[in-house]
Amino acid sequence: MLGYLLVTSVLFVAAGASFFGSGLDANGWRMVLAGVLGFAAAGVVWSAPLRGRVLGGVTSVAIAALCVSFSATDDYVTHLTCVLAAMFLGMHVGAYWPERSGWAWTSVLTVAVVCSSAASSFDAPWVMYPLIALAVVGSAETFGAFARQMRHSASHDPLTGLLNRQGLERAVEKTLPVFAARGLPVSMAVLDLDNFKAINDEYGHIAGDVLLNRVAAAWRSELRRSDVLGRLGGDEFVLFMPGVREEEAQELLGALRASHPAEWSYGVVCMPTVRRWSEIYRAADAELYRAKRARPAKSPDV
Numbered sequence: 001m002l003g004y005l006l007v008t009s010v011l012f013v014a015a016g017a018s019f020f021g022s023g024l025d026a027n028g029w030r031m032v033l034a035g036v037l038g039f040a041a042a043g044v045v046w047s048a049p050l051r052g053r054v055l056g057g058v059t060s061v062a063i064a065a066l067c068v069s070f071s072a073t074d075d076y077v078t079h080l081t082c083v084l085a086a087m088f089l090g091m092h093v094g095a096y097w098p099e100r101s102g103w104a105w106t107s108v109l110t111v112a113v114v115c116s117s118a119a120s121s122f123d124a125p126w127v128m129y130p131l132i133a134l135a136v137v138g139s140a141e142t143f144g145a146f147a148r149q150m151r152h153s154a155s156h157d158p159l160t161g162l163l164n165r166q167g168l169e170r171a172v173e174k175t176l177p178v179f180a181a182r183g184l185p186v187s188m189a190v191l192d193l194d195n196f197k198a199i200n201d202e203y204g205h206i207a208g209d210v211l212l213n214r215v216a217a218a219w220r221s222e223l224r225r226s227d228v229l230g231r232l233g234g235d236e237f238v239l240f241m242p243g244v245r246e247e248e249a250q251e252l253l254g255a256l257r258a259s260h261p262a263e264w265s266y267g268v269v270c271m272p273t274v275r276r277w278s279e280i281y282r283a284a285d286a287e288l289y290r291a292k293r294a295r296p297a298k299s300p301d302v
Contacts, residue, residue, distance in 0.1 A: 001092050002045045005062060008085050009038030012069050030072035037065035055096060059105055062089055063112050070116035079122045083132055086113045087139040094144025106140040157231045159209060160216035168230030172240050172277045175228075179242055180273045187241040187249040188280045189268040190288040191256075196235035208235075211262060218260035222252070238281070246270035265292045 013035035041061040048054045066086055073079040086109065093105045110133050117124065117132060155167025163171060172188075179186050193215070200208040212235065219237075223229060228240040239256075241249050249268050257264075267287025274280045 001058065001062075001096060002042055004088055004092055005038050005042035005045060005058075008065070008069075008088075009035045009042060011035075011081065011085075012038060012065065026072075030068050034065040034069040034072070037061050037068065041065070059093060059097075062092075063109050066109075067112050067116040070113060071120050073117075074121040076122070079117070079120070079124065082117075083113075083135060086132070086136050090136040090140035091143040094140040094142075095147040097144075099144070099148060102140065102144050106137060106144075109140070110136045160213055160231050162216055162220070162237075163228065163230035165230070165232050168228065168232070168238055168240070169277045171228050171230075172280075175240070175242050176275050176277070176280070180275045183272060184243050185245050185270050185272045186274065186280065187244045187246060187268060187270040188284045189239045189241070189249060189253060189266050190281070190284040191237040191239060191264050191266045192288055192292065193235035194263040194265060215260050215262050215264075219256045222255045222259050227252075238284075244270070267291050 012031050038061075041058045044054060044058055044061075066082065066089060069085070070079075070082045073082055090106060090109060093109060094102050096102075097105055113136060114129050114133055118129060155163060155170065157164045176186065193211070196208065196211075199211060212231075216229075216231065216237070219239075220229060223239075226242055227244075228242075230238050230240075232238055239253075241252065244252070246268060249270060253266060253268065265288060267284050267290065269280060269283040269287055271280055271283070
């Protein structure tokens, strides 16, 4: 987004500066205004995390700057440049916003671009407007689908479909400060299948993968919507339970144990004001190894 804003802002200002020789008219001032808006949005992106209200504000300013530049176009080359800028902005909207919000912003961008193009002094044939709409929507959806797939692959375990370590840490780190600020408890359990290596050695790694898939599916069916289950790797899983006290966490873990015959050990902790993933994970992991030392291991059934 920062690169888009800087490049388009430079182009807008340069287009406005081209009017200086003969004196700035209304179109020249509009181009300068579009550039100023773009640089202002770029400053916000540079200084603040690009999420939530900041992302909404920056997207709004970028659309406004593009509309101003469209209204100032009076020749084919400038109009085509603005269309390309609209396509690139659509790509950024698709990449940065979630799917549902992305469609809403793409709709706003498309309507705004078509209307400002129609209001410009450039005499374009009517077929130009549906083509502009198709170009913007197509760019946003194509790039957005690619970006969503990349984000999903980066945050999910390809075997079980659960969150991987990166996705799990991000989800937990996002939730912890909210519950800590309200003084609400959060619980975390680290789960580890017993004698998983023996399953791989005796039956093969495919059998181990089948076991992991079945266990993950069985556990997932017992969870509430707010619970977060992830696989860190191998046979180690993490279950994050926001707003749950240790007694309630033990009940949920009992439901997980009844959902599949595989044997596993776990460590669980409950913390009321924790704000960091590393703090609560280390505590739960330590409880897991205490439990494993105190309990004889059994071979899980596939």
